[in-house]
Amino acid sequence: MAHFDLVIIGGGPAGLTAGLYAARANMNAILFESKGVGGEILNTDLIEDWPGEQSITGRALAEKMAEHAERFGLKIELKAVDKIRSEGDRKIIRMADGTEHTAYAVIVTVGGEPIKLGVPGEEKFHGRGVSYCAVCDGAFFKGLDLAVIGGGDSAFQEGLFLTRFAKKLHVVHRRNEYRAQAILQDRLLGMEKVKTVTPAHVKEIGGDADVKWIDIERNGKVERIPVEGVFIFVGFKPVGRHLFEEHIDHDDNGYLITDQYMRTNIPGVYAAGDTRAQLAKQITTAVGDATTAVLHAERYIEELKHAEKTFPKAEPRVLAEETERVRTIRYVPGETIIKKGDVSDRFFIVLHGEAVAVRDDGTVVTTLENGDHFGEIGLLKGTARSATVKAKTDTEVLVMDRASFERIVTSSAAARSDLEAEANERMKALQL
Numbered sequence: 313m314a315h316f317d318l319v320i321i322g323g324g325p326a327g328l329t330a331g332l333y334a335a336r337a338n339m340n341a342i343l344f345e346s347k348g349v350g351g352e353i354l355n356t357d358l359i360e361d362w363p364g365e366q367s368i369t370g371r372a373l374a375e376k377m378a379e380h381a382e383r384f385g386l387k388i389e390l391k392a393v394d395k396i397r398s399e400g401d402r403k404i405i406r407m408a409d410g411t412e413h414t415a416y417a418v419i420v421t422v423g424g425e426p427i428k429l430g431v432p433g434e435e436k437f438h439g440r441g442v443s444y445c446a447v448c449d450g451a452f453f454k455g456l457d458l459a460v461i462g463g464g465d466s467a468f469q470e471g472l473f474l475t476r477f478a479k480k481l482h483v484v485h486r487r488n489e490y491r492a493q494a495i496l497q498d499r500l501l502g503m504e505k506v507k508t509v510t511p512a513h514v515k516e517i518g519g520d521a522d523v524k525w526i527d528i529e530r531n532g533k534v535e536r537i538p539v540e541g542v543f544i545f546v547g548f549k550p551v552g553r554h555l556f557e558e559h560i561d562h563d564d565n566g567y568l569i570t571d572q573y574m575r576t577n578i579p580g581v582y583a584a585g586d587t588r589a590q591l592a593k594q595i596t597t598a599v600g601d602a603t604t605a606v607l608h609a610e611r612y613i614e615e616l617k618h619a620e621k622t623f624p625k626a627e628p629r630v631l632a633e634e635t636e637r638v639r640t641i642r643y644v645p646g647e648t649i650i651k652k653g654d655v656s657d658r659f660f661i662v663l664h665g666e667a668v669a670v671r672d673d674g675t676v677v678t679t680l681e682n683g684d685h686f687g688e689i690g691l692l693k694g695t696a697r698s699a700t701v702k703a704k705t706d707t708e709v710l711v712m713d714r715a716s717f718e719r720i721v722t723s724s725a726a727a728r729s730d731l732e733a734e735a736n737e738r739m740k741a742l743q744l
């Protein structure tokens with residue numbers, strides 16, 4: 313079993329972006345990918361909406377993204393993750409081969425899988441004329457009549473790719489209107505070899521050893537269309553939630569629900585890209601999600617480590633939950649962080665910089681550095697602030713509210729008594 317700070321699951325655009333940022337930040341991170349690094353875009357012909365590249369094949373873009381992340385030191389392992397569970401403040405990541413790893417945080421970027429039509433013949437002829445990937449299989453159908461099923465961007469993009477091989481291409485869609493971008497509609501539907509079949513429902517896929525026809529129902533009548541390849545693009549089903557042993561919030565369609573920082577309801581678990589509930593299932597949004605997720609995860613891990621050092625005997629699960637609720641605040645040199653006599657409502661841990669506790673006459677009682685904490689005396693004793701603390705340098709502090717502080721110190725008797733002993737020592741030093 314290896315321990316990582318961060319585990320990224322899925323090596324598509326979202327995972328590779330999270331991995332790039334994690335590697336550049338020198339995080340102890342790893343990316344697990346079950347198939348091939350690059351994700352869904354490996355199966356896409358031309359990408360024309362990735363800013364900076366007017367037109368690039370999906371494969372080329374995937375390779376560039378992977379090479380970029382690896383050049384900055386991202387560790388990638390081609391292994392499938394089976395299940396994830398929480399234990400204390402760690403996530404246990406069980407691999408398909410049975411081995412387990414642990415991490416403080418996990419970013420789930422596993423995308424999804426194509427939705428099936430669910431008609432007779434679809435399963436039987438899968439791989440023998442039925443396909444969900446034109447780029448993978450299109451070349452096997454040179455000079456044949458084909459059908460593409462669907463009316464969205466994927467169906468039209470893949471349809472365009474299939475026109476390189478098809479003698480005739482039937483575009484079968486259940487409505488007369490398409491959801492595909494106008495530019496894709498103009499290109500595909502303007503081609504002579506393309507025939508539209510709408511509004512039509514596929515009823516059956518049939519043939520002998522391989523596909524030979526589809527039956528469609530149009531205006532109440534069933535028609536048989538001879539085709540030798542059926543390419544199905546009728547939607548997408550996210551798979552992220554199936555990785556979790558415990559409940560993870562998802563919407564009615566199974567997409568993982570996150571907040572603005574890509575946090576799911578499980579502390580330390582983030583979701584990004586196509587597996588997350590978001591409007592646009594695009595490369596641009598996948599990489600944006602992933603950037604937010606990894607930057608927040610980095611902060612969460614640092615804060616959790618500080619919280620663990622400060623409360624070594626507290627219940628780890630409570631620490632993880634409450635770390636999700638802390639904030640970080642920056643102070644400039646000389647700025648007051650807490651003032652003697654103020655209400656004691658927050659607890660502080662220094663993340664970066666130096667702060668000083670001062671007496672009324674300005675004498676420095678103690679200097680607080682990275683990892684040191686303050687503010688506990690008033691919270692434990694139920695009194696007002698007993699000293700003033702000011703930033704000495706640019707200082708970043710982790711700020712925990714009273715409810716979080718109390719939940720942590722009451723999570724274990726030892727955690728509370730240790731902190732009380734320390735507070736008493738500090739009171740002596742402050743001559744209180």
Ligand SMILES: Cc1cc2nc3c(=O)[nH]c(=O)nc-3n(C[C@H](O)[C@H](O)[C@H](O)COP(=O)(O)OP(=O)(O)OC[C@H]3O[C@@H](n4cnc5c(N)ncnc54)[C@H](O)[C@@H]3O)c2cc1C
Pocket residue numbers: 321322323324325326327344345346347348349350351352353355356358359360361362391392393394421422423424465466469470551584585586587593594595596598
């Ligand atoms: C036909 C088609 C054409 C498209 N064209 C465009 C386009 O032109 N422009 C555009 O912006 N978007 C396009 N998209 C959408 C784009 O591909 C996705 O939005 C993007 O790939 C999402 O990235 P992702 O990283 O979230 O997921 P994915 O790319 O789906 O990557 C998920 C990765 O996770 C891996 N994985 C899954 N389960 C596990 C597991 N248990 N353990 C380890 N790894 C796992 C998968 O193998 C996969 O590599 C297209 C999609 C399709 C299907």
